[in-house]
Amino acid sequence: MLLVGMKLFGGIATGSAALIADAVNSIGDVASAIAVRGALSVAQLEEDDDHPYGHTKAESIAGLCVALLVAFSAGLFALETAKRFGGELKVPGMLAGVLAAVCAVVKETIYRYTNRVSKRLDSSALRAAAWDHRSDAWASAGVAISLLAAPYMGKWAPYVDPMAAVCVCIMLVVTGIRIFSSTARELMDQQASDDIVDRVRELSSTVDGVQDVEKLRVRKSGLEYFIEIHVEVEGHITVAEGHRIGHHVKDHLLIQMPRVRDVHVHIEPHEE
Incomplete structure (x- = not known):
């Protein structure tokens, strides 16, 4: 929630579409984290008459939902950002680049922790969440580099921000599809490793x-x-x-x- 607030504030204050795109993705992170937490609680329930094999697939379903949420939100914002190329563009302030750099460091730290836990538990939902954090870190790092370099790029400066936003969204769509594929195989009872x-x-x-x-x-x-x-x-x-x-x-x-x-x-x- 803190990252969402930072990115939204920076994006609105500086007019950075790339930073707002990053904020939209962080909102998805909050929703997916809540979904995964709930699913892991359901997965631990014992079997009953209606579920003789237990409720363990709830964890995989949550991972699937995370993947769809990431891909859908990123694709939607990419379309909205692409429309901006036909209007007036401006160069965001340096504050946007600094905030993006801070968020990249925080996200990479969260990724490393979540990925370590997902490996220990072999959890597809946590693995999906971890890679979502890693993609966020890469996206924020790319946005930071682009926005910090934009003022020195002459006539191309106004295009750096929306292009960075679209690249972030494309990367997130690819990540979502990859996570979806991995989790779907688990739901289809693929043979274990x-x-x-x-x-x-x-x-x-x-x-x-x-x-x-x-x-x-x-x-x-x-x-x-x-x-x-x-x-x-x-x-x-x-x-x-x-x-x-x-x-x-x-x-x-x-x-x-x-x-x-x-x-x-x-x-x-x-x-x-």
């Missing part, structure tokens, strides 16, 4: 009685994982013994991988 799958396979293979892992599906839902695994056991053992091995596989995975929400184990007879 190779590192996660390989770890599940390795842990399962160490359980006493497991001869091999035949089929393995791991999907990410919010901050947690759901596993479907087919393990091979000796074909001559009893059903009760096979059932016991299956439970050992499930318990072992739940203990060794705390972010696994549930494991479905299917027993297959092992053939040489």
Whole structure:
């Protein structure tokens, strides 16, 4: 909210469209942060009769909304800024460039913190928010350089500000599309990363009685994982013994991988 106030004040006081564009994006940041916070609270709710798999996808939905909000707001402001080329243009004051530089430093700091947390939790919503902050930092830095250099660019000076604003918006649209694509794949239950799958396979293979892992599906839902695994056991053992091995596989995975929400184990007879 502080960044929104700074950018709006500077943009209106100096007449800088680029700084106002940056402020519009920061307003989107505030809204997306509230949405992500609410979604993470919903995602932690336990399963119920209507949601037997829990509410973890709320986190991914929030990431999707952030991406759409970033792209839509940036595209809309780019169109409005482009209309200014047909009117009278002026060179913003140096204050706009200084404010943009301060905002770039603050945004980069927020990005580094949020990105570190998103990696620790493997959260798509926080990852989307982090990259939104990074794009803001780049945008603010570009605006700062452009506005500080504008007074020394002669006849091109009046065009620097709206061109910087349009470039910022285009970059934000591309960022929004990239985040949307990444989060959409998660909502479509794409197979988890190779590192996660390989770890599940390795842990399962160490359980006493497991001869091999035949089929393995791991999907990410919010901050947690759901596993479907087919393990091979000796074909001559009893059903009760096979059932016991299956439970050992499930318990072992739940203990060794705390972010696994549930494991479905299917027993297959092992053939040489």
